[in-house]
Amino acid sequence: MGTQATYTVVGGLAVALYANSLRGDLVHDDIPAIVRNNDVTGQTPLHRLLVDDFWGTPMSDPVSHKSYRPLTTLTFRANYWTTGLQPFWFHLCNVLLHAACCMLFTRLALNVAKLQTRFAFAAGLIFAAHPVHTEAVSGVVGRADVLACLIFLMSFLLYHDEEMGKYNVTASCILAGLAMLAKETGLTVLLVNLIYDLYKSWPHVKRILCDGKRSDEAVKFTRRAAKVLVAMSALLIFRLALLQGSLPKFSAQDNPTAFHPCPHVRLMTFCYLAVFNCWLLFCPTTLSHDWQMGSIPLVTSLGDYRNLATCIFFGCCLLLAYRCFADFEFHKHSPLVLGCLLLVIPFLPAANLIVTVGFVLAERVLYIPSAGAVLLIVYGAQLLYDSGLIKQKSRLKLAFIILLACFSFKTVYRNRDWATRESLIRSGLRALPHNAKMHYNLANYHRDTSRADLAVKHYREALRLWPTYASAHNNLGTLMTRPEDAENHFQSAIQIQPKHVNAHYNLGQVYRKMNRSLQAVEMLERCLRLDASYTPAYLLLAKLQPGTLSGRLLRHVTRLHPNNPDILSHYAEWLHDNQRTEEAIHFYTRAMVLQSSHKEAFSGWVRCLRSKGRSLYLHHMLMRFRSMTYSKTRTRLVPDVDGERFFKSWDLYKQGQVTSQFNHVSHVICHYNLAQVIDQGFGSNSNAKNQQEQHTTSDISMR
Numbered sequence: 001m002g003t004q005a006t007y008t009v010v011g012g013l014a015v016a017l018y019a020n021s022l023r024g025d026l027v028h029d030d031i032p033a034i035v036r037n038n039d040v041t042g043q044t045p046l047h048r049l050l051v052d053d054f055w056g057t058p059m060s061d062p063v064s065h066k067s068y069r070p071l072t073t074l075t076f077r078a079n080y081w082t083t084g085l086q087p088f089w090f091h092l093c094n095v096l097l098h099a100a101c102c103m104l105f106t107r108l109a110l111n112v113a114k115l116q117t118r119f120a121f122a123a124g125l126i127f128a129a130h131p132v133h134t135e136a137v138s139g140v141v142g143r144a145d146v147l148a149c150l151i152f153l154m155s156f157l158l159y160h161d162e163e164m165g166k167y168n169v170t171a172s173c174i175l176a177g178l179a180m181l182a183k184e185t186g187l188t189v190l191l192v193n194l195i196y197d198l199y200k201s202w203p204h205v206k207r208i209l210c211d212g213k214r215s216d217e218a219v220k221f222t223r224r225a226a227k228v229l230v231a232m233s234a235l236l237i238f239r240l241a242l243l244q245g246s247l248p249k250f251s252a253q254d255n256p257t258a259f260h261p262c263p264h265v266r267l268m269t270f271c272y273l274a275v276f277n278c279w280l281l282f283c284p285t286t287l288s289h290d291w292q293m294g295s296i297p298l299v300t301s302l303g304d305y306r307n308l309a310t311c312i313f314f315g316c317c318l319l320l321a322y323r324c325f326a327d328f329e330f331h332k333h334s335p336l337v338l339g340c341l342l343l344v345i346p347f348l349p350a351a352n353l354i355v356t357v358g359f360v361l362a363e364r365v366l367y368i369p370s371a372g373a374v375l376l377i378v379y380g381a382q383l384l385y386d387s388g389l390i391k392q393k394s395r396l397k398l399a400f401i402i403l404l405a406c407f408s409f410k411t412v413y414r415n416r417d418w419a420t421r422e423s424l425i426r427s428g429l430r431a432l433p434h435n436a437k438m439h440y441n442l443a444n445y446h447r448d449t450s451r452a453d454l455a456v457k458h459y460r461e462a463l464r465l466w467p468t469y470a471s472a473h474n475n476l477g478t479l480m481t482r483p484e485d486a487e488n489h490f491q492s493a494i495q496i497q498p499k500h501v502n503a504h505y506n507l508g509q510v511y512r513k514m515n516r517s518l519q520a521v522e523m524l525e526r527c528l529r530l531d532a533s534y535t536p537a538y539l540l541l542a543k544l545q546p547g548t549l550s551g552r553l554l555r556h557v558t559r560l561h562p563n564n565p566d567i568l569s570h571y572a573e574w575l576h577d578n579q580r581t582e583e584a585i586h587f588y589t590r591a592m593v594l595q596s597s598h599k600e601a602f603s604g605w606v607r608c609l610r611s612k613g614r615s616l617y618l619h620h621m622l623m624r625f626r627s628m629t630y631s632k633t634r635t636r637l638v639p640d641v642d643g644e645r646f647f648k649s650w651d652l653y654k655q656g657q658v659t660s661q662f663n664h665v666s667h668v669i670c671h672y673n674l675a676q677v678i679d680q681g682f683g684s685n686s687n688a689k690n691q692q693e694q695h696t697t698s699d700i701s702m703r
Contacts, residue, residue: 003110006117007103010124014099017129017408021138021415022091027424028289029141033076035085040076043563049073054144059242065358066248068239071181072144090140097146098137102128104153105371112160113335113375116382122400123378127371131284131410136364138418139289145367148186151179152346152368159193160200169224173231180235185368187239188346190232194225195345199337202328250358253293253437253466258356260298268299270352272306273361275313277347281366281373284407287414288431288438289424291361293466295435335379343372421445436466444475452479470497477506486510501531508540517544533560539570550574558587565591569601572608581608 026035037056038044044052053059054067075093083089106124109115115123136142155175158168172193179186198205204217252259257269276296280287288295299306324340327333346368350357385396417427425445429438443458459476462469470493477489487510493503504527511520521544527537535557542553554571561567572587585608591601 003117006110006121006124007106010106010121010128011099011103013125013408014102014128015095017411018095018098018137018415020412021095021134021418022088024087024091024138024415024419025421026085026087026090026140027418027421028139030090030139033141034080034090037073037076039073040080041085042077042080046077049077060244062246062249064244064248066243066246067184068242069144069181069183071178072147072183075143075147076140087140091138094137094140094143094146097143097150098133099128101146101150101153104150104157105374107161108153108157108371109335109375109378111163112157113338113379115335115375115378119378119382119385122381123374125404126378126407127374129404129407129411130370130374131287131407131414132280132363132366132370134287134363134411134414134418135289136367138415139364142364142367144183145185145364148179148183149368149371151175151182152186152189153371155179155189156193160196167220167224169227173228176231177235180239184239185346185349185365187232187235188348188368190228190235192341192345194228194232195341196338197221197224197228199328199334200331247355248358250356253469254358255352255356255360256293257298257360258352262300265298265300268302268304268307268310269296271310271314272296272299274351275306275309277361277366277369278313278373280361280363281343281370282377284410286431287363288428288435289363289418290428290435290437290441291432292359292437293435295432295437296360333379335375335382339372339375339379341372342375343369346372434465436462436469436472439465440469440472440475443472447475447479455479468496470494470500470503474500474503474506477503477510483510483514487514499530501527501534504530505534505537505540508537512540512544520544535560535567542574551578563594565595565598565601568594569598569604572601572604576604576608576611581612584608 032055034040039049039052039056044056049070051058051060052070052073053064054069054073055065057064059066059068076090079090079093102124105127106120109123110117110120113120136145155172157164158175159172160166173190176187176190176193179189198221201217201221204215205221207213207215208218250258257266257273260266260269273296320336320340323333324337327337347365348354350362350365381396381400385393417423422445425438425441428435429442432438439458439462443455443462446452446455446458456476456479459472459479462472463476466472473489473493473496477486477493480486480489487507490503490507490510493500494507497503504523508520508523508527511517511523521541524537524541524544527534528541538553538557538560542550542557545553551571551574554567554574557567558571568587568591572584572591575581575584575587585605588601588605588608591598592605595601
């Protein structure tokens with residue numbers, strides 16, 4: 001098979017295996033990172049991508065996740081700009097990026113690792129089918145890992161591939177910077193490039209170190225190494241500066257091992273987690289989208305049988321390391337050295353050795369390390385094939401076919417789990433039934449689908465498995481019918497997590513229902529001290545406060561969210577109720593400009609005009625609108641039920657005269673002189689998230 005055909009088949013297999021993921025929804029971390037991210041949906045200027053984290057929070061904010069991936073966010077924004085929030089196109093982009101990674105990896109195996117063509121082809125096929133990639137490819141947020149891997153491989157090939165211009169160091173370093181902007185682990189390509197270059201240049205370097213004999217090759221290597229080290233230092237300084245003097249804050253439920261007080265427990269558990277990650281690369285039988293909390297129990301004693309697996313694993317690692325160092329002299333096993341570098345170095349940022357990470361285990365971070373694992377597997381098969389130890393070589397081919405078939409089946413089946421929110425949660429619960437987070441997520445799903453009894457059951461199970469689960473207490477409290485029970489759960493959430501803003505707000509709601517107004521006000525004020533931009537607390541306080549103080553609170557909220565039509569309409573209603581009709585018209589009109597089909601704003605606008613004695617003008621505008629829609633459609637439209645009831649309530653028309661739906665309100669607005677009522681100077685530079693007052697506020701799950 002020719003080289004071009006090899007690349008085509010590998011890319012085609014990658015697309016074919018993930019074709020069923022194209023029908024999937026946006027689920028799990030896709031919601032906060034894409035659907036609710038103003039940087040993606042274009043509600044913030046483009047330059048905000050350079051100062052916000054991956055989730056749309058300013059990097060300077062103390063609560064920021066500190067994950068800086070503007071290049072990935074830019075691709076999401078491009079998706080949204082071209083096709084909106086249609087999941088198909090987001091998934092298609094991920095699949096195509098994965099196919100490109102598979103082809104580049106095949107080129108690496110063929111041109112840099114120097115595997116035989118048949119084995120380089122096998123490596124590409126296994127990488128394309130590996131089930132551990134499903135989270136990175138089928139989960140849209142996993143694009144950060146896939147995109148970083150794509151640029152990682154391009155940087156590596158520019159540095160080491162002779163056909164692409166060997167030792168193109170400058171371009172390779174630029175790509176490494178772009179890989180870091182896709183995901184932080186992309187920066188590790190510079191370290192891989194440098195160490196593999198040292199391996200290839202070691203005979204010349206050794207000669208100058210041991211014998212003092214200078215050679216042109218050693219000088220060239222020194223210059224390349226200097227460029228790489230300067231680029232790496234500059235990028236590291238830039239990345240550290242982005243932390244703005246603070247590290248991301250995680251909790252014990254995110255990474256229980258990191259918060260355990262005993263150093264030996266942390267050491268043994270972190271070592272075992274490395275073993276478990278490696279197991280997923282070589283035998284991905286159990287996969288889950290979330291491994292937090294008690295998914296992997298802590299290793300608390302030397303007698304734990306898992307320590308045996310750790311010892312065997314690190315023993316094998318030492319043997320591989322010895323073999324790699326020994327090969328620096330002879331250069332007989334370059335695929336072995338390269339495979340170990342790709343397996344170990346990109347995994348280091350997630351190993352809790354350099355910084356504490358916010359997860360126990362995440363399959364998508366294994367996307368780049370899996371390239372090293374595949375390279376080691378295939379190179380081992382090539383050595384067996386060439387050694388003659390296997391007399392019937394067809395057995396090796398059969399083993400490869402079985403492995404590829406198993407991986408392919410597992411990948412296609414796993415893609416189905418990522419299709420919907422429910423299927424993903426249920427698959428996680430099947431894999432990790434003892435994980436409190438899985439029960440919590442399933443309870444959230446039942447709550448959102450109005451199955452309160454099932455939600456309560458799973459919230460209680462989550463609390464049984466993890467008694468200090470503050471968010472489970474909070475959400476369970478929102479489902480309690482007795483205020484006393486709700487109060488207990490909200491107080492438990494606050495006791496466990498004193499800065500739990502939602503629990504403070506919900507407790508204030510409970511106190512208001514129990515006519516304990518002073519306690520409600522106190523709780524809401526505490527809520528605002530924790531988060532000065534928490535809009536629901538302002539709205540509820542406005543209800544509890546009399547007169548002008550209520551208006552001042554609502555006015556402050558409009559400054560926080562000048563582009564939220566619901567809030568503008570709410571403030572306009574207060575203005576109208578307090579006989580400030582002209583100001584009310586101003587805010588109602590602003591709301592309709594932002595959302596032409598906003599019913600509350602339109603009805604309030606009509607009420608204000610009527611109260612000002614402009615019924616004739618109002619009648620003229622609505623009749624003009626009626627004639628426009630009638631002449632355009634040449635038929636009578638079905639009236640909106642709420643709209644029909646609205647017009648009847650004001651007696652503006654006879655029964656049956658209203659023939660238009662409210663989603664055509666923009667035709668009315670365009671005939672109203674907006675310039676007379678909109679103050680062009682009004683606005684705010686606040687980018688706070690739009691929030692509306694709710695009965696209770698629930699927590700969501702986000703990595």
